[in-house]
Amino acid sequence: MGRARTFDEDAVTRSALGAFWEQGYSETAVPELEDATGLNRSSLYHAFGSKRGLFDAAVERYLDEVVRPRLAPLLADHVAPGALGDYLRDLREAMLGGLPELAANGCLLMNATGSSLGHDADLQHVVTRYHADLRAAIGAGVAAHRPDLDAAAARDLATACTAMVLASMMIVRVNPTAAGEMLATASRTLG
Incomplete structure (x- = not known):
């Protein structure tokens, strides 16, 4: 019979997340x-x-603690008209110092895609799922904020906002000001 674990697996994954993220x-x-x-x-x-x-x-801890809580208001059954603006503002604040790990290190998933793991099928699946969730959340936010848009215009606006969010996550590590400006531009683009 094996020994019982004497450590908290959540604490271990959280500590490992910090090392991998940095x-x-x-x-x-x-x-x-x-x-x-x-x-x-x-x-x-x-x-x-x-x-x-x-x-x-x-990575699962990162998704559970950093990504999914931010997207939850945009993936709810009822999305408030201001939910996408709130998401973009809160993400901008996090990147400009509110969440030091994000401000210093960027997005764990985006960083991993640029590493040796970028060609790994399992990681590609996780990142593809993350992108789909992000795109769906932003699409729902656009629909709630801009019900006046036709389907094509709403899709284009959601695609543009998604692209600016992803670009901000890539650049924040080296230029937080540019990342913040991308998110401010996304907010202004909403109209």
Whole structure:
């Protein structure tokens, strides 16, 4: 019979998330994960199977704690007319220092797509699902905010806003001011 776990798996994935988010998957060595989590290699591998298993758990934590709560008002059964404007404003504030990890490191998923994991089918699936959720949320926000638009115009506006959000997440790490301006432009584009 194996030993019972003596650690909090949520705390471990949260600590690993911080390391991966700051340095990236490839650049985060197992000894750094040991330092971040307080667990040794054997315990990490026993609990998560591999460094990649721990990364996958950290990605789910990122989605659950950072991404999905922000999108929830836009994916609700009833979307308030100002929900998309609120999302863009709150994201801009987070990027300009309200969420230090996002301001300093950008989007964990966007960063991972530019790394050695970018060609990994599992990561591609996660990022594709994230993009679909983001696009659906922004589309719902556009529909609530601009009911006067026809379907084609609403689709184009949602696509443009989605593109500006994704671009801001890519550039925030090196130019937070430009990221903030992209999100301000997205807000102004809503009309």
